[in-house]
Amino acid sequence: MKQGIFYAVGVGAGDPMDMTLRAKAVLEQADIIVTPIPKAGGTSAAYAIAxxxxxxxYAERLDILFPMQAHNDYRERLRSGVLQPVCTALDSGRQVAMVTLGDVSVYSTASYVRQLLAEKGYATQVIAGVPSFCAGAAKAQQSLCENSESLQILPAVHSREAVETALEQFDNLVVMKAGRAMAWLLPLLRERGLLEHTTMLRDVGMPSEYIGKPELEPYSYFTTLLIKGGDL
Amino acid sequence: MKQGIFYAVGVGAGDPMDMTLRAKAVLEQADIIVTPIPKAGGTSAAYAIAxxxxxxxYAERLDILFPMQAHNDYRERLRSGVLQPVCTALDSGRQVAMVTLGDVSVYSTASYVRQLLAEKGYATQVIAGVPSFCAGAAKAQQSLCENSESLQILPAVHSREAVETALEQFDNLVVMKAGRAMAWLLPLLRERGLLEHTTMLRDVGMPSEYIGKPELEPYSYFTTLLIKGGDL
Incomplete structure (x- = not known):
């Protein structure tokens, strides 16, 4: 029997209309849709958007628990057999699509899953999506980079030093997953006179969306800072 | 009379199916579609994709000449009155959409146009698209950044020094508009042992698409290099 194909599908940053035509087509033709959930009984933001x-x-839904933990735990968890139902489905010739927020190539669990399945010999495809920083820049009507400017994208988690280094010499900077880091990020930006060049994007495309000055609490896991240095 | 709205619309990187649902909806409701053309009598890749x-x-098509020149020339050209037909259309209450390849916030002329129209007091909106580096990473089935890795995006034009600096210390690097720079980029990558970690993306989504080792000529304006350092 011909094995099925695994599709890692980026559904965009939160607004269903940001989904691509291909993401819609692939999801509507899938037999099984894998939805990553953060805890037992939890829901998948990506599935809700899609x-x-x-x-x-028409598709069967397969929830897989991906606790929000560190990188290595993810990989270990994946190798531990959590993907067995996906392999079984692919072996029986069914098409499996996994939904992920934003774009697949930017900090997504679906990327690890795809890689592991490819290592096991399964055919995989990646369906690109609009990453959150592009969706946020669009809503804020700001450019991320123009002309010869560079753009740097950093996750705030585990990398205060990296953020400080980036602020020494940068054109434009996107700091992702900034929620928990705001306590030290805000003073740092204020100190360097960058607050007025910073836009905060929280929960882009969701009901709790906020786009504006980086002052307003609460922050969330999906808090991104857009810091413009190139056009100062 | 109520003025029309100007929409800057990212149509994705070359494959029509990479267009978002909103881009499709906005373009189908527009009265006028502005298409940037590189030379008189030329065609617009973005329009062809859309x-x-x-x-x-149903929409009237309005070609506007944007020669591929430097940043300042663009702005000057825009200020010189080339946008007058757009302003006239907006003043008469018509909805105007400008198509652009990839995402609007990443090196796009539509971003300058939008900014200028906003300065003149017109209502504008940005419709995000899948940027070429995401579309290319998807086709190459590579991640751009994982876990705590950073991602740096640089245009090769006018920035050999910037590329060299970035190669000193980087996780993952995307070099855009690399075509004309390949003569010095390839030796530089070879010298630093990075060639085998580099994927070349040319004309993603177009018939002339090439994704693979960075050896194959010809290069084109839409040549992008994806250099992975984070997962070495």
């Missing part, structure tokens, strides 16, 4: 723009009613 | 996925037959 379901608003695509008809997912 | 026309494959959206029904543009």
């Amino acid at each position: 379901a608003q723009a695509a008809d997912l009613s | 026309a494959q996925a959206a029904d543009l037959s």
Whole structure:
């Protein structure tokens, strides 16, 4: 029997209309949709977004628990057999699509999953999506980079030093997953006179969306800072 | 009379199916579609892509000449009155959409146009698209950044020094508009042992698409290098 294909599908940053035509088509043709959930009984933001723009009613839904933990834990967890139902489905010739927020190539669990399945010999495809920093820049009507400017994208987690280094010499900087780091990020930006050049994007495309000056609490896991240095 | 709205629309990197649902909807409701052309009598790649996925037959098409020149020339050209037909259309209450390849916030002329129109007091909106580096990473099935890795995006034009600096200390690096710079980029990457960690993306989504080792000529304006350092 011909094995199925695994599709890692980026559904965009939160607004169903940001989904691509291909993401919609692939999800509507999938037999099984893998949805990453952060805790048992939890829901998948990516699935909820996709379901608003695509008809997912023909596909079986397969929740897989991905606790928000460090990188190595993820990989270990994946290798521990959590993907066995996916392999079984692919072996029986079914098409499996995994939904992920934003773009697959930017900090996504789906990327690890795809890699592991490819190592096991399965055919995989990646369906690109609009990353959150592009969706946020669009809503804020700001450019991320112009002409010969560079753009640097950093996650705030585990990298205060990296952020400080980046602020020494940068054109434009996007700091992702900034929520928990705001306590030290805000004073740092204020100190360097960069606060007025910073836009905070929280929960882009979701009901709790906030786009504006980086002052307003609460922050969330999906808090991104857009710091413009190139056009000062 | 109520003025029209100007929409800067990212249509994705070359494949019509990479267009978002919103880009399609906005283009199909527009009265006028502004298409940037590189020379008189030339065609717009962005328009050609959009026309494959959206029904543009109801909209009037307005070609505007944007020679591929330096940043300041663009701005000066825009200020010289080339946008007068757009302003006239907006003043008469018509909805105007400008198509651009990839995402609007990443090195796009539409971003300058939007900014200028906003300065003149017109209402503008940005419709995000899948940037070429995400579309290319998807086709190459590579991640751009994982876990705590950073991602740096640089245009090769006018910035050999910037590329060299970035190669001193980087996780993952995307070098855009690399075509003309390949003569010095390839030896530089070879010298630093990075060639085998580099993927070349040319004309992603177009018939002339090439994704693979960075050896194959010809290069083109839309040549991007993806250099992985984070997962070495």
